[in-house]
Amino acid sequence: MPYNPQNIFAKILRGEIPCHKVYEDDHVLAFHDIHPQAKIHILVIPKGAYVDMTDFSKNASEREIAALFRAVAKIAKDHDLESSGYRILSNQGVNGGQEVPHLHIHLFGGQSLGPMLARSQSPF
Ligand code: AMP
Numbered sequence: 452m453p454y455n456p457q458n459i460f461a462k463i464l465r466g467e468i469p470c471h472k473v474y475e476d477d478h479v480l481a482f483h484d485i486h487p488q489a490k491i492h493i494l495v496i497p498k499g500a501y502v503d504m505t506d507f508s509k510n511a512s513e514r515e516i517a518a519l520f521r522a523v524a525k526i527a528k529d530h531d532l533e534s535s536g537y538r539i540l541s542n543q544g545v546n547g548g549q550e551v552p553h554l555h556i557h558l559f560g561g562q563s564l565g566p567m568l569a570r571s572q573s574p575f
Contacts, residue, residue: 492558492559497554502553526558535560539558
């Protein structure tokens, strides 16, 4: 799927719509999810135009890839989540339920997060 520069996170990156920013560096922006699904729910995105993890892993530089994952860990530390624990998740495509076609990592924490997938969705 080609990158669509009209997606909502591209607009946030261009400053066309606001976000509640928690972290920024040369390669990464992170902000609170507008519809939080946990006490702490932060979205961590690369500044580069990558649709999803497939696109990012194939086309991003080593520096961008390192920056994204280092940022996730730093944000978790800055929110005191290292010892209490947290979850990261990235949806891709139809089965993943991806809504916004710009790679993003969800960072959840601040509470017990329950099972990894809703039990009703598990085929097992
Ligand atoms: P996904 O389903 O993995 O694509 O997740 C997209 C996420 O983006 C959802 O959790 C939305 O609540 C969140 N979201 C959509 N628009 C905004 C926005 N303007 N600011 C912050 N989060 C947003």
